[in-house]
Amino acid sequence: MAEEKENIQFQLTHALIEQVENLVEQQNNKELQKLLKEFHYADIAEILDELNLEDAMYVIKLLDSETTSDILMELDEDNREKVLKNLSAKEIAEEVEELDTDDAADIIAELPIERQQEVISNIEDIEHRAEIKELLAYDEDTAGGLMAKELVKVYDTWTVAGCLRRIRGQAEEVTRVHSVYVVDKQEKLVGRLSLKDLIVAKNDQKIADIYISNVDFVNVHDDAEEVVKIMQKYDLEAIPVVDDNHTLLGRITIDDIVDVMKEEAEEDYLLAAGITSDVEHDDSIWELTKARLPWLLIGMFGGIGAASIINGFSDAMLKYPALLMFIPLIQATAGNVGVQSSAIVVQGLANNSIDGKIFSRLLKEFALGLVNGIAIAAIVLLISHFIFQTSYLESITICVALITVIIMAALIGTFIPIFLDKKGVDAAVATGPFITTSNDIFGIFIYFLIAKLILGF
């Protein structure tokens, strides 16, 4: 029975890292093993993430492969890549033997193609090898890419007592038993049972009499995001995966879903801030530039567009220089409103809580823009008039432009994500720099247009 450690109080301190570094330097294997034995593998991974590669490799070679395989899964992706490069195909195969099929496939998928083959052929357990190969064939963003082959399966013709006996055998290799899946002779999924149901049932009852026939499932080719939504909506802790013939292929557990959710949330968050691809603060400057520069260039072209508009109205500029002072205000407000509106729509789309009624949504944003616009314009009216002493007409121009720009920005921010979503594009790209930039240009253009109408230059 694997012992799990109590780790609530684990603190990654500089002192601890130094202690490990010193023990590695002294090659004091005994003390090192004694120290690390105290920690959960997730904590050891945190320690290794802070060591240099040489020290980390020393620790990995020191520990047994049951522990190191779990540690490998928890390492930072960049660090795992480096560690794997320093292990032979045979050593990686040994780690992989200790892992569940889904984790094993994930690790192997991270290797260069030619090494993948080498590692797979070094896996001794033939069944494990075949299952990992099967999983590697699925796209990582599908149910097949998330599922594990480990599950507890019983036939509908068995009795409860027979079942419990067989489960004792199968359960040894399944880390957590959420549900027992019931299949017919053709291996087709027909129902499920919880361990609780089995314990509560009488020994001589037939599985066919007690199983729950309406079982949720996903198809192996279903989208990972779809699986997340289903498991979340129906509060499932595991879901069986079937092929088109309804044959039971594997199962997906909630901990995999939690990881997918976390990754998705992080990606959306960064995307909204104008950062594509899954970078982290400790990635290289080159990686970070690749993720950030494209969005800055979009913003740059927006700025150039705004410059052209101002250039086009240069006569007016000389007549009403006061108007120029308020360009940053118009631009900032348009940007902020646009980002707010688009973020709330993107959120609604992600939750499936926005239906087809585009028109009523736009109407609401119009009303909201009007309320916010009037509030802000009123304050700006007072400030511009009393502090900057703009003329009566100039003040009116600024206020009308502000209200119009806020409404326009709200409508654009609402419309673009809904439009992209209808076209099958991920609406999440439509917040942040994308919206800000288009609103910058529109905002400044509207500003000058209204100035022209009111001041008549």
Place this chain on the structure above:
Amino acid sequence: MAEEKENIQFQLTHALIEQVENLVEQQNNKELQKLLKEFHYADIAEILDELNLEDAMYVIKLLDSETTSDILMELDEDNREKVLKNLSAKEIAEEVEELDTDDAADIIAELPIERQQEVISNIEDIEHRAEIKELLAYDEDTAGGLMAKELVKVYDTWTVAGCLRRIRGQAEEVTRVHSVYVVDKQEKLVGRLSLKDLIVAKNDQKIADIYISNVDFVNVHDDAEEVVKIMQKYDLEAIPVVDDNHTLLGRITIDDIVDVMKEEAEEDYLLAAGITSDVEHDDSIWELTKARLPWLLIGMFGGIGAASIINGFSDAMLKYPALLMFIPLIQATAGNVGVQSSAIVVQGLANNSIDGKIFSRLLKEFALGLVNGIAIAAIVLLISHFIFQTSYLESITICVALITVIIMAALIGTFIPIFLDKKGVDAAVATGPFITTSNDIFGIFIYFLIAKLILGF
């Protein structure tokens, strides 16, 4: 045994909603019950969210309280509030009797204080009532606010056979058994067992000989966010909750954590876009204004600040009008870089992957800003010179200002969240409008300052 429905193919269509509406209008209870029986409670909740209150109440009164209590939990918060208003205290108490203690306490906590007392006194099951009252006393953002009282508990002195017998009794009222918790005579948590362990063990073994003594746990007063981090890091599906004396009080399950994670991610996403509090696109205009206007006002004051700066440099404006054209470019770039830098730091802080090394992070952002700045400045140099025909010195001014502003924005965007975090403020407020606004002002100020240095006005 509760039957769960197969719902993967559920689609909320207008036709389905109309069908329900028609059956309600005709008061065709038999057909309505037959239709709804097909659906999972989460799906029925989706249907009810689309009906008007009167129709929704009709359906709720029609269904049995076992189903409606689950439906209630899944309804949109606003709709649930309305439905609860239309139920008597006794009716709510009946729904609450069907729910697990954590859900029951959540529902009651949403009621006005005076109704809470009324509902609680209408709960017939004395133990359930006492447990709900206990849970209501905890802050909703703590482990106590998340936990349920339902759990399966055994004493370390029992045998496996005795245990299985007792578990059959306790398990009837626990929806899902993740772990069996082992306590000593003083009800103190001493270990855990999985059902799998029990099934695999021999009947005459003592619990004391097979339980796992190192069990993860949280204190009832621990922060909900802390609980999420622990369960995620250690891949736990349930965690026991203890008081300061280590007495076992309840347990938190992964599905509650999934909900907390989702809420947190949504809040952070909206906060980064300048929307405080948990609003949704279908909230009232007043609710939305309250969540959005404050951030727009921050942006407005930033715009006014920028206007003051431009006003202060008004002599220069008249001498070098070309500089004014590029204000939007400077501002947009400063804003975009600032948001990117802050988002990546906020993400790193949330993941605990940023350590104390502020200086090395700032140095990296400096380098990154330099790379991005030179790339963008080079393009702008060509465009400004050849398209806008700015003078040699003006072009140089714009480019030097761009590079400086990008570096400054990156540093400010990095520094502010780290600083706020050190001061114990949630760093997530520091992206979006807050960073954009401060970078607007700094950016424009730096721009004019550099212009003054180079052009010497």
